[in-house]
Amino acid sequence: MIAGSRPSTPKRVAVLAFDGVVLGDLSVPIEIFGRALDPSRRKAYEVRVFSEEPSVETEHVRLLVPWRLSSLSWAGTVIIPGVSDPNRPISPRLVASIQRAAARGVRIASICSGAFLLAATGLLDGRRATTHWMAASELAQRHPAVEVDADVLYVDNGEVLTSAGAAAGLDLCLHLVRRDFGARVAADAARAAVMPLERAGGQAQFIVHPPPASAESLQPILSWMEAHLERDQPTAVIAKRAAMSTRTLSRRFREQTGSSPAQWLIRARVRRAQQLLESGSSSIEEVAAQVGFGTAAILREHFNKLVGTSPQAYRRAFKTDAAAAGGAGGDT
DNA sequence: AAAGCTACCCGCCAAT
DNA sequence: TGATTGGCGGGTAGCT
Numbered sequence: 001m002i003a004g005s006r007p008s009t010p011k012r013v014a015v016l017a018f019d020g021v022v023l024g025d026l027s028v029p030i031e032i033f034g035r036a037l038d039p040s041r042r043k044a045y046e047v048r049v050f051s052e053e054p055s056v057e058t059e060h061v062r063l064l065v066p067w068r069l070s071s072l073s074w075a076g077t078v079i080i081p082g083v084s085d086p087n088r089p090i091s092p093r094l095v096a097s098i099q100r101a102a103a104r105g106v107r108i109a110s111i112c113s114g115a116f117l118l119a120a121t122g123l124l125d126g127r128r129a130t131t132h133w134m135a136a137s138e139l140a141q142r143h144p145a146v147e148v149d150a151d152v153l154y155v156d157n158g159e160v161l162t163s164a165g166a167a168a169g170l171d172l173c174l175h176l177v178r179r180d181f182g183a184r185v186a187a188d189a190a191r192a193a194v195m196p197l198e199r200a201g202g203q204a205q206f207i208v209h210p211p212p213a214s215a216e217s218l219q220p221i222l223s224w225m226e227a228h229l230e231r232d233q234p235t236a237v238i239a240k241r242a243a244m245s246t247r248t249l250s251r252r253f254r255e256q257t258g259s260s261p262a263q264w265l266i267r268a269r270v271r272r273a274q275q276l277l278e279s280g281s282s283s284i285e286e287v288a289a290q291v292g293f294g295t296a297a298i299l300r301e302h303f304n305k306l307v308g309t310s311p312q313a314y315r316r317a318f319k320t321d322a323a324a325a326g327g328a329g330g331d332t
Numbered sequence: 333a334a335a336g337c338t339a340c341c342c343g344c345c346a347a348t
Numbered sequence: 349t350g351a352t353t354g355g356c357g358g359g360t361a362g363c364t
Contacts, residue, residue: 235340245354250341262340
């Protein structure tokens with residue numbers, strides 16, 4: 001990865017807005033970059049939203065956007081959210097602004113159908129790119145020079161990045177934070193934005209392309225751990241399995257997942273417990289055993305801390321959703 | 333519910 | 349000589 005580049009000033013992130021912009025795609029980068037704190041607990045990024053006209057129309061609301069494209073030269077990173085209708089005409093001024101930014105060496109990333117706008121600039125020509133899977137063939141058809149790959153969450157070409165659906169936009173943003181500040185900061189940012197922690201690192205197996213999994217990748221160990229959650233997994237044993245000292249293992253975890261071995265394990269277990277509670281019907285005790293928590297009490301403790309509710313309540317909520325559609329409300 | 337015990341984590345530093 | 353590793357220790361989180 002690109003180490004060393006010291007972020008002396010906060011990175012400047014410009015999020016583009018335009019008529020028909022998808023609100024979710026607009027808000028994800030704002031939340032992630034806006035909340036990220038660098039290791040000294042200062043704001044890691046400055047976020048501004050830019051548009052051609054002060055007022056932007058979305059499907060359901062109208063937005064007042066504070067910054068104009070004319071001052072886009074401020075940006076160090078430009079995020080292009082998706083558009084609800086890819087057939088909507090694309091503004092030439094918008095395209096030109098993005099091209100100018102790219103020419104200055106600004107990093108450009110698109111979320112979901114934002115890839116259409118990005119492709120219109122020609123910046124994706126000859127490069128691999130992705131978009132929402134439903135729009136992938138359309139993108140490939142319109143831009144034959146772009147190598148469209150619908151099977152990955154995001155594609156990192158260095159200074160030009162694309163991502164698939166809205167959730168993948170989140171992954172992409174966290175990926176950028178990780179690139180800029182490391183896994184720990186990215187994990188914290190995910191937590192701060194109340195996003196699924198797993199996405200911050202490690203077990204996103206299905207992110208195919210991203211950082212060239214370095215030689216010392218933990219991926220195999222993580223997979224093994226996840227496949228054997230029910231076992232007792234002391235860090236010493238994991239370390240032996242990974243053929244490194246516990247100290248080094250701890251470092252690798254910190255770098256690559258943003259957390260420690262034991263913490264990562266706990267999160268994997270809670271996540272697994274969630275799945276079991278959603279679908280299965282085992283007792284809480286059984287679930288605890290199946291995911292490797294010694295007792296139901298321990299499961300409850302961690303579950304509460306990470307999910308915010310008790311396993312029972314969590315299951316009840318899911319069962320209610322799935323089974324009865326007409327039931328009266330009455331949850332928290 | 334409190335207390336004690338164990339395992340873990342990470343800064344620090346010597347060794348590689 | 350700079351970078352990486354692994355051991356040590358003590359403060360803490362987790363478990364009994």
